Amino acid sequence: MILTVDHVTTYSYDTAMGASVQSLRLFPSRFSGQREIDWHVAVEGGIRGGEFRDGAGDKVESWSVRPPVEEVVVTVRGQIETIDTAGVLRGHRELVHPMAYLRETTATWIDEGLSKLAAEAVADCTETLDCAHRLSAAVSEAISYEPGTTDAHTTAAEALAQGKGVCQDHAHALIAVARAHDMPARYVSGYLFATEDGAPHEAAHAWTEIWIEGMGWIGFDAANSCCPDDRYIRLGSGLDANEAAPIRGITQGGSEERLNVTVALEQVQQ
Template structure:
């Protein structure tokens, strides 16, 4: 499937800022399931800095904007050819050991309820792939998808306690469950063209990857009860949403910030 992406992120400040610095993880991952046809990232009025691939194989690029800054606009446009690999991340080059993804973070803190859910879902399963699928299904059942039900700072434990959340919460909860059973897991940011039933979906999306011995990293999307397929574009990964964020930055000054995001994803060829 060939997917076209138009993604615009705008930061506006009610008082001019002295400068702004951005670290962008907005580049499609390189693996067997996707091939970049064209891709461009630009920051209006900004200066492109250095770029590198981190230990997880994700490209990171720095930008800076000199003040006075009243707004920062980041534009992404491109086309990606995607294929269904049943969620398996084949051909992706990285140097970080999967064991690094057993580390707990605030967002993925393993509460007693998280651990109970994981152990109940895993049951007597000894096969890693089976356990991962069971965990994903359990999280989907335990947390109803409800846009606006949580915030960017909601933890996996909090989302599970209230029984509703968004894709970020599903990913955090699945990661916490997997790690509680000794399965390395990580957060993935990217785009999704449509839901499995064909209904439109919020294009900016997130899911989780779990390390299964003998297979490798496998993606699971509890929010849509599936593994990533040709409708997904994978960008970057991290221990949680904060670490895998497509855009991280800082503005120097005292002005209040307002954020606006527009993402359009279109399939141009089947």
């Protein structure tokens, strides 16, 4: 499948701010499931800085905007060819050992509710891959997908307690219950073209990867009860949403910040 991406993120301020520095993880991962045809990332009026690949294999690029800053606009436009690998992350080069992803964060801290969910989901499970599928299914059932019911700071435990959330919450919850069984798990950010039945979906998306010994990293999208296929574009990963954030930055000043994001994905006829 060939997909085009048009992603614009705008930060606006009531009063002019000082200099702004952005760290962008907005570049397609290099693995056998996707091939970059054309990809451009830019910050309007910004100055491109250095770039590097981190230990997880993700490309990171820095940008700066000179003062006065009234608005920061980050644009991503590109075209990607995707291939269905049944969720398996084949051919991805990285240096971080999988065991590093057993660390907890505030967002993925496991409480009594998550511990109970993790235990019940794999009570009679003996095979690791089957356990991962069962944990994903359990999270899907326990947390219904309801946009607007959580925010960026909601933890996995809080989302489970209220029984609803968005893809970020599903990803955090699955990471937590996987780690409860000593299965390394991480948060993945990217794009989703459409749901499995073809219905349009909120294009900016997140899911989970779980390390399966002998197979490597395998993706699980608990929000949509499936494994990532050719409808998905993978960008980057981290211990949680904060670490895997496609855009991180800082702007000097005390003005209130407003955020507007538009993402559009289209399939190119082949």
